[in-house]
Amino acid sequence: MPSDCITYQNSGYFSKLIVDYLDQKAELKTLYNRFPTMENFGLQIEEKSNNFPIENREILVKALANQYEKIDISKTTSTNLELLKDSKTFTITTGHQLNLFTGPLYFIYKIVSVINLAKELKTAYPKHNFVPVYWMATEDHDFDEINFFNFKGKKIQWKKESKGPVGRLNTSGLEVVFEQFSSELGLGNNANYLRELFKKSYLEHTNLADATRFLANELFKNEGLIIVDGDDLELKNLFIPYAKKELLQQTSFKKVNETLPILEQYNVQVNPREINLFYIQDNLRERIVFENGNYKINNTQLSFSESEILTELENNPKSFSPNVILRPLYQEVILPNLCYIGGGGELAYWLELKSNFEANHVTFPILLLRNSVLLATEKQHEKLDKLGLNWADVFQKQEDLINKKTKEYSSFTIDFSEQKTFLKKQFENLYTIANQTDKSFIGAVKAQEIKQLKGLDTLEKRLLKAEKRNLNTRLEQIISIQNALFPSKSLQERKNNFADFYESYGDTLISVLFKKLKPLEHEFTIISL
Structure with missing residues (x-):
């Protein structure tokens, strides 16, 4: 059959905002730093080089060493961790929720996109190093969005109560999910691999962050993927000045609201709150609101004066969690990052944020729409x-x-x-x-x-x-x-899990994705299996 080129713009599956971004419409150009072209990455490297402190690298590497302490890593991953100390090393980052067993297929496509772009950049800019990063959304609390995956047309769900950050959630109860998943799998080496992967990831780790790190590392460790958990004391210490500014000046609320009129012809993805921080404990993630001169934790009896909340921030920075408006800023403060790769919905809210980055004197990354894929069998x-x-x-x-x-x-x-x-x-x-x-x-x-x-x-x-x-x-x-x-x-990538295809095609599935996905080409990739 004809091998048509289906551009994202013509696919019918992307919003007008994303289509206009891909078409580089003039009215949107103030909302991003640079459009994702190979040439523009040279300028992004120069800007980030001048705007990322070397001491932040040292803290990042130390924090990652602690996070990887109990996990076996490949030589490639170890090399990439060491390279992050070098001022000529930069990251390419994607983020994703801690979906059970990777959730929908596009999680895999996101990771392959960052890895492939890092390789392309190394070819184009050989004097620099480029490290692919997966940022785990460990501080999210939307458990109902991540507690299931679809396999063979069935919803396999983890039934559990969760109120706090999902990364800290205990993995008890996943034995039942494993039995359900295992019973749906067939025979053969690929099915056995999937059983063992689920078992080792979720039944041999005590919290969801560790389980997800193990899973992503197993799938991509040979490619040197670095997995970052932002729910980390060392990393949160770096964010204290920005969190303090948010508490005292509500900068993000003001700056994003100044940007929103430019987007009024589109459906705005997220609206800022006056304070875009949560207060978190193991079983708590609630908004911080300013009322009657005090900082109150929504839906609780907790309340702080200005001096008290600033003291709490200094002493316990892990108790402060950025929301969707501030999380991108946190990411770019702690990573020597050039580019964020995300889906259409993610890029839509990133396009609201550039003015807030400028107000905080942090380089705004290049925004790249992740690869989208349609997998088709020979019979199809x-x-x-x-x-x-x-x-x-x-x-x-x-x-x-x-x-x-x-x-x-x-x-x-x-x-x-x-x-x-x-x-x-x-x-x-x-x-x-x-x-x-x-x-x-x-x-x-x-x-x-x-x-x-x-x-x-x-x-x-x-x-x-x-x-x-x-x-x-x-x-x-x-x-x-x-x-x-x-x-x-x-879209298939929003419904199916990678296991639907891995069971039949094994490692061929991952290898063909690495071969076919071209991050800087804005076209649906149609892959024959």
Whole structure:
């Protein structure tokens, strides 16, 4: 079948904001630092070099050494950890929630994107080093968003109560999830690998952060992926000045609100709060609100005066957690980062933040939309060929696709455009007559024109519906193959787990992703398995 290029802009699965960003529309250019081109990375390297303290590197490496203390790492990962001390080393970062067993497929695509871009940058800028980073969202508290994954069309869920940061959550109860997952797996080496991977990740670690670190390291350690947990005392110490500024001046609230009018034609992703910090303990993550001269912890009895909360910040910085508005700033303070790779929703909120970065004198990273992928089996390819479908077809909305194919397959034309044009010409003559006689006749002519055109529309729709019944078998095959490639009429990468494909294809799945994904090309990657 034709190997169509499906750009992100033409795929129909990205918001107007992201499409306009990819098209580099002039009205958005104040919202980002540099567009992701290979040439622009040279300028980004220069700017970050001048704006990242060497002492931050030392603290970062020390913190990561502690985080990796109980995990076996590859020589490549060890080398990358050491390279982070070097002023010529920079990171390429993606972030993701601690989804159970990686969650949807796009988690894998994010990681491959950062690794592949780091390799491309090393080729283009050989005097520098580039380290791929996965930032674990350990401080999130949206447990219901991460406590499941889909496998073979079934939802495999971890049923547990959670109120605090998910990274600190105890892994008790995952034995039940393991048994359910294991029972769905078949036989063979790939299935056995998945069983052992789940078991070692979740049943041999006591909290979700450690489990996720182990899992991501096992999948990508040979590529030197560095996994960062921001819920760390050493790293939070670096953020104290910025958290203090947030508490006292509410800088992010002011700056983001100044930016939002530029985005008013779009759906704004997130709105800032007056204070964009949470207060966290093992079983608590609540907003800090300023009321009546005191800093109160929402939904609790905790309250601090200004001096008390600043003392708490100095003594216990791990108790302060940035929200979605401030987390990007925290990330860029502690990492020598050049580029953030994320999904459309993530980039949408990053585009609100540049002015806040400038107010805090922190370099704003290049924003790159992650790779998106459609995986198709050989049998699916054969079916598409047999049905005369190309990739542009299957990306269409199902109703539009079925209407289009019904008209193509039909032995006669299901299009009354010619009849409508003829009818309009006839009514033009009637309008001429009406204008020469009784002006009130014009209204009657117009009403009749509308009625007859509507009648033709109705006949066209009825004819299309009748032909769909005649072509039912073939059209059902189209619906079946599209539903298989786009489960629940959504992107495959948002529904399926990597285990759906790893069970059949093993390491070939990961290796083909490394081979095919090109981070700086804004096109859907369609991969045959």
